[in-house]
Amino acid sequence: xxxxxxxxxxxxxxxxxxxxFNCTYSNSASQSxxxxxxxxxxxxxxxxxVYSSGNEDGRFTAQLNRASQYISLLIRDSKLSDSATxxxxxxxxxxxxxxxxxxxxxxxxxx
Amino acid sequence: xxxVSQHPSRVICxxxxxxxxxxxxxxxxxxxxxWYRQFxxxxxxxxxxxxxxxxxxxxxxxxxxxFLINHASLTLSTLTVxxxxxxxxxxxxxxxxxxxxxxxxxxxGTRLSIL
Numbered sequence: 001x002x003x004x005x006x007x008x009x010x011x012x013x014x015x016x017x018x019x020x021f022n023c024t025y026s027n028s029a030s031q032s033x034x035x036x037x038x039x040x041x042x043x044x045x046x047x048x049x050v051y052s053s054g055n056e057d058g059r060f061t062a063q064l065n066r067a068s069q070y071i072s073l074l075i076r077d078s079k080l081s082d083s084a085t086x087x088x089x090x091x092x093x094x095x096x097x098x099x100x101x102x103x104x105x106x107x108x109x110x111x
Numbered sequence: 112x113x114x115v116s117q118h119p120s121r122v123i124c125x126x127x128x129x130x131x132x133x134x135x136x137x138x139x140x141x142x143x144x145x146w147y148r149q150f151x152x153x154x155x156x157x158x159x160x161x162x163x164x165x166x167x168x169x170x171x172x173x174x175x176x177x178f179l180i181n182h183a184s185l186t187l188s189t190l191t192v193x194x195x196x197x198x199x200x201x202x203x204x205x206x207x208x209x210x211x212x213x214x215x216x217x218x219x220g221t222r223l224s225i226l
Contacts, residue, residue: 032211043218044155044204044217046214046216049214091211097160097162097211099215101154101155104154
């Protein structure tokens with residue numbers, strides 16, 4: 001089992017749709033959680049950190065369920081510019097700083 | 112926001128050349144820096160983790176003598192691809208982080224092409 005698993009995708013949605021990405025992690029020592037987006041041939045860019053209480057930034061909502069070891073990202077009112085690969089990232093410290101990326105979920109938003 | 116500068120952005124060179132890539136955190140002190148490689152249409156692959164002043168920790172399958180990492184200060188890490196060959200052609204990306212509860216900030220990446 002992979003340490004961080006994401007929906008395989010791709011997701012194809014029309015503009016204005018709501019789309020949800022799921023991510024699970026296997027190591028209970030995981031300490032911090034993030035969502036990044038990566039455009040083709042570009043570096044990943046931080047979308048948002050994920051907090052236990054859940055957090056929202058405009059059209060984006062992230063949630064964390066530590067008991068289920070599950071993270072989600074919800075995008076409301078999808079825009080064409082949301083088309084990208086969304087990466088779930090987990091930091092943990094089982095004797096040293098370790099960071100693990102999910103394989104990413106590709107999103108295509110179409111007009 | 113935190114900025115990481117990576118240089119050069121593009122390198123094209125002959126097989127056998129050694130290539131050095133610099134990664135600088137411009138407005139924060141990166142206690143830990145990561146080096147990644149990404150082949151077309153594939154996921155990011157972590158190559159190594161480096162902490163300032165200590166030896167880098169390499170991921171399984173990454174040759175430490177091939178990919179030399181130096182993290183001499185809290186704002187600078189370098190990756191040297193020694194005697195590069197065509198199979199080393201890839202997109203190399205660095206990131207810096209201040210602590211385990213903080214997000215990584217990525218450089219713009221270096222596209223390396225070995226002829």
